[in-house]
Amino acid sequence: xxLAEIKEILQAEILTTEFDPELDIEIxxxxxxxxxxxxxxxxxxxLVTSLINVQVINTANIADIKVxxxxxxxxxxxxxxxxxxxxxxAVLKTKFTTFECCGLLYMNGLKSxxxxxxDNFKTYII
Amino acid sequence: MNNLIHETSKIQxxxxxxxxQDVMDTEYQTVNSGMAVGSLREVLRKKRILGVPVVDGTDLxxxxxxxxxxxxMENGKLGETVGTMMTMDVKTLxxxxxxxxxxxxxxxxxxxxxxxxxxxxxxxVGIITKIDIIKGILxxxxxxxxxxxxxxxxxxxxxxxxxxxxxSIDLKYFIEGKNFDKAGEASTGLKKTLNxxxxxxxxxxxxxxxxxxxxxxxxxxxxxxxIHAFIDSNQIRIVVTDxxxxxxxxxxxxxxxxxxxxxWVRELGFxxxxxxxxxxxxxxxxxxxxxxxxxxxxxxxxxxxxNKNKL
Ligand SMILES: Nc1ncnc2c1ncn2[C@@H]1O[C@H](COP(=O)(O)OP(=O)(O)OP(=O)(O)O)[C@@H](O)[C@H]1O
Ligand SMILES: [Mg+2]
Numbered sequence: 001x002x003l004a005e006i007k008e009i010l011q012a013e014i015l016t017t018e019f020d021p022e023l024d025i026e027i028x029x030x031x032x033x034x035x036x037x038x039x040x041x042x043x044x045x046x047l048v049t050s051l052i053n054v055q056v057i058n059t060a061n062i063a064d065i066k067v068x069x070x071x072x073x074x075x076x077x078x079x080x081x082x083x084x085x086x087x088x089x090a091v092l093k094t095k096f097t098t099f100e101c102c103g104l105l106y107m108n109g110l111k112s113x114x115x116x117x118x119d120n121f122k123t124y125i126i
Numbered sequence: 127m128n129n130l131i132h133e134t135s136k137i138q139x140x141x142x143x144x145x146x147q148d149v150m151d152t153e154y155q156t157v158n159s160g161m162a163v164g165s166l167r168e169v170l171r172k173k174r175i176l177g178v179p180v181v182d183g184t185d186l187x188x189x190x191x192x193x194x195x196x197x198x199m200e201n202g203k204l205g206e207t208v209g210t211m212m213t214m215d216v217k218t219l220x221x222x223x224x225x226x227x228x229x230x231x232x233x234x235x236x237x238x239x240x241x242x243x244x245x246x247x248x249x250x251v252g253i254i255t256k257i258d259i260i261k262g263i264l265x266x267x268x269x270x271x272x273x274x275x276x277x278x279x280x281x282x283x284x285x286x287x288x289x290x291x292x293x294s295i296d297l298k299y300f301i302e303g304k305n306f307d308k309a310g311e312a313s314t315g316l317k318k319t320l321n322x323x324x325x326x327x328x329x330x331x332x333x334x335x336x337x338x339x340x341x342x343x344x345x346x347x348x349x350x351x352x353i354h355a356f357i358d359s360n361q362i363r364i365v366v367t368d369x370x371x372x373x374x375x376x377x378x379x380x381x382x383x384x385x386x387x388x389x390w391v392r393e394l395g396f397x398x399x400x401x402x403x404x405x406x407x408x409x410x411x412x413x414x415x416x417x418x419x420x421x422x423x424x425x426x427x428x429x430x431x432x433n434k435n436k437l
């Protein structure tokens with residue numbers, strides 16, 4: 001799927017000067033936990049997230065993710081946009097929720113990353 | 127090296143901008159002229175260097191190299207003093223000269239190192255090798271230029287005389303604890319350099335994911351730390367040390383899902399308890415040591431050889 005198509009589906013606004021409508025994106029991932037993204041996102045995915053800070057851009061960069069979409073019409077600070085541009089990452093924002101974004105993209109054929117649970121994973125209460 | 131630098135104006139700019147004192151090694155070894163030649167071998171071997179300046183008191187009086195040592199050995203002169211066989215006409219550089227002067231001198235003389243002298247005091251203040259120049263330029267490129275230029279300003283295009291054969295470069299990054307604005311700078315910088323050195327994207331991704339997780343842990347749990355990357359043509363080894371609180375139970379800390387991250391860390395998207403498991407997942411070797419009240423040391427290795435590669 002071309003990035004231009006993703007933008008249409010999500011009725012998204014482009015926030016960065018960085019935006020290649022012809023960029024091919026086949027896989028999507030979504031999380032607000034950065035380590036989950038680092039563990040399971042595939043290179044070249046689109047990241048849908050409701051977390052907005054500079055570390056989202058760093059995480060995307062480190063994980064070879066070229067497109068980040070912020071949900072629920074949240075406006076990132078200009079410093080985040082600039083940081084994304086510096087790292088050649090396109091940033092979009094959409095009025096849809098995370099749930100709606102993922103649903104729409106999935107319905108339109110975007111694939112999920114392969115999630116395999118870590119051995120012995122559990123959540124701890126401390 | 128010189129010609130290639132002339133082809134690449136950005137690199138050239140940097141060699142004018144940076145001074146020799148910005149990149150020189152200040153933790154250098156010296157010997158004195160009264161030392162027996164036979165003892166030189168130990169010094170050179172221990173420090174893994176090919177030459178060393180000779181200093182008497184605070185004065186630079188000469189320089190000796192491994193070739194000088196070999197000559198003495200062949201002539202059965204190992205019992206003589208360094209003073210009798212050193213080169214006394216030492217070619218030096220001034221600390222405040224631009225890097226380009228050093229580049230030109232390396233080209234002109236073909237030496238592997240130059241002592242660096244303070245213009246004010248006339249004393250030895252450092253040593254510079256070609257590797258120091260490369261490290262200085264790579265570090266500068268990490269912050270100075272943008273992502274899309276990485277492949278264009280590949281180090282392999284610029285330093286093909288060195289990078290092509292056996293690269294062995296170490297880079298150090300200092301990490302500030304509790305400062306989330308700067309968190310990730312070291313890992314993104316390292317990523318640029320690894321790309322620039324031409325490593326395969328999946329290797330770069332694995333190395334930098336684990337470095338980034340370690341960097342975030344330093345920022346989250348400690349006051350300060352250091353990331354030291356040892357890059358060579360068959361492996362990338364990363365040593366991360368901090369002087370933080372240490373880890374009480376390493377086995378527990380390694381469990382996926384275990385986290386003691388405070389609220390402010392969780393608000394920033396961390397604290398899933400997946401950092402250390404991620405580091406284990408993406409590296410070929412991982413060692414984690416910690417002493418409560420003293421700090422933590424993490425060492426990881428990613429092999430370039432796909433046979434040794436676990437992923
Ligand atoms: N450098 C360190 N110094 C002190 N404690 C540490 C250090 N690194 C990790 N820990 C401890 O180990 C725990 C697990 O670390 P890990 O990186 O796996 O998860 P996390 O940081 O809690 O969450 P995530 O990495 O998923 O954001 C931490 O919560 C912390 O208690
Ligand atoms: Mg962590």
